[in-house]
Amino acid sequence: xxxxxxxxxxxxxxxxxxxxxxAMDWATMEAFAQTVEEATQDPGLRVVILTGAEGAFLSGADxxxxxxxxTTADGYRLGQVMGEALRQxxxxxxxxxxxxxxxxxxGGVEVxxxxxxxxxxxxxxxxxxxxxxxLTPGWGGGQRLxxxxxxxxxxxxxxxxxxxxxxxxxxxxxxxxxxxxxxxLAEALALARELLRWDPEAVRAIKAVIREGDALPFQEALRIxxxxxxxxxxxxxxxxALERFLQRx
Numbered sequence: 001x002x003x004x005x006x007x008x009x010x011x012x013x014x015x016x017x018x019x020x021x022x023a024m025d026w027a028t029m030e031a032f033a034q035t036v037e038e039a040t041q042d043p044g045l046r047v048v049i050l051t052g053a054e055g056a057f058l059s060g061a062d063x064x065x066x067x068x069x070x071t072t073a074d075g076y077r078l079g080q081v082m083g084e085a086l087r088q089x090x091x092x093x094x095x096x097x098x099x100x101x102x103x104x105x106x107g108g109v110e111v112x113x114x115x116x117x118x119x120x121x122x123x124x125x126x127x128x129x130x131x132x133x134x135l136t137p138g139w140g141g142g143q144r145l146x147x148x149x150x151x152x153x154x155x156x157x158x159x160x161x162x163x164x165x166x167x168x169x170x171x172x173x174x175x176x177x178x179x180x181x182x183x184x185l186a187e188a189l190a191l192a193r194e195l196l197r198w199d200p201e202a203v204r205a206i207k208a209v210i211r212e213g214d215a216l217p218f219q220e221a222l223r224i225x226x227x228x229x230x231x232x233x234x235x236x237x238x239x240x241a242l243e244r245f246l247q248r249x
Contacts, residue, residue, distance in 0.1 A: 002031040004054075009046040010187075010192050014053055021103065022052035023062040024082075033085035033157040040092045046200055047192040048092075050115060051099035051185050052108075054134055057124065060107025063133070085140050086114035090211070093204045098189035100124050100175065101168075106133075110141030113148070116207065118175040119191060121184040126164040126174065128157050128222065147214065148173055199237040203218065 003014040013035060015022040024032065041044055052058050057234055061078060068107070089096055098115040106129045112118050120126075128145070130137050135195050137145075146154040158166065169175045179187035195203060205228040213221040216231070 001028050002035060007198055009196055010049070010189075011045060011047070012051070014051050015058055016053040018054035018056065020062050020064070021056040021059045021105075023059040023107070025062040025065045025108070026081075029061070029081050029085075030079075033081050036085045036088045036092070038135060039094070040088055045094050046203070047195055048094055048096045049099055049185070049188045049192060050096060050111065051071070051101055051188070057100045057104040058107045058108030058111055059100070059103070060129075061199040062112070075138070082111075082139045087113065090114050090116075093207070095192075095203065095207060097188045097191060099166055099184040100126070101182070101184040103127075105119070105129050107137075107139055107141070110137055110139040113141050113144040113174070114139075117177075117191065118185050118187040119179055119246060120166045121179050121181050122166045122173040123181040124166055124184065126169055128159055129161045130162050131159060145174075159248045171216075199235075201235060201237065201240075202232055206246045 001016055003016045005012040005014070013032075015024060015028060015032075017023060017025070017089060036191065037219070038049065053130065061082075064196065086128045088106045095117065095139070096115040098112040100118060100120040101111055102121065102124050104112055104126045104129070109126045109128055112126070128137065129142070129237075136142060142154070145157065148154075149157070164174070166175070166178050171179050177187060177191065209221075209228055212224055216224070
């Protein structure tokens with residue numbers, strides 16, 4: 001299932017099914033979707049770290065359970081539950097960090113790509129294995145991958161299902177930070193603490209500016225960035241920071 005730990009403004013979500021290398025059954029997927037939805041309504045939450053138990057990240061859907069669900073309607077349900085959960089995760093006002101502490105396969109990589117930031121252990125690896133099951137990505141991972149690495153590279157990764165080392169994932173821009181073996185969660189916690197130092201509204205605004213810029217024409221994205229800047233310029237947090245600077249000089 002999904003284990004949730006709250007530490008003030010930070011939450012750690014851990015998929016805890018090590019007997020299946022943290023593959024998600026229906027109950028875990030539905031718990032994940034409910035947790036995301038509830039978290040989007042939580043004004044005190046600022047950072048979420050998502051990881052897996054006992055040396056693995058996520059292995060997508062639990063194929064042992066999914067073997068009993070063979071219709072098109074079942075496929076739509078699988079895509080809907082996790083696809084919508086990951087859309088909400090991506091659009092949430094807080095920052096999400098994937099701590100990739102071990103192998104990530106198929107839908108597990110799709111989950112990681114829906115997070116805002118990714119920290120990957122140097123001995124972990126990724127693989128888009130959907131094609132080996134005669135499938136496409138179903139949770140939005142194909143589109144997120146294409147936007148990150150481009151058309152040709154996305155096709156190559158999806159059509160070969162090859163393993164991607166942490167070093168290559170970092171080089172391709174699939175992850176933002178690398179960590180020593182066994183230290184992905186610790187590094188993700190350190191990153192979370194960095195983010196928690198800053199004004200919450202500024203962090204939310206920066207995420208909004210960067211996310212919205214992906215989907216908008218350039219001039220419209222510029223306009224929205226200027227609007228956020230103007231609002232934050234007049235906010236008390238900006239003037240408090242400026243006052244601290246002036247007092248030091």
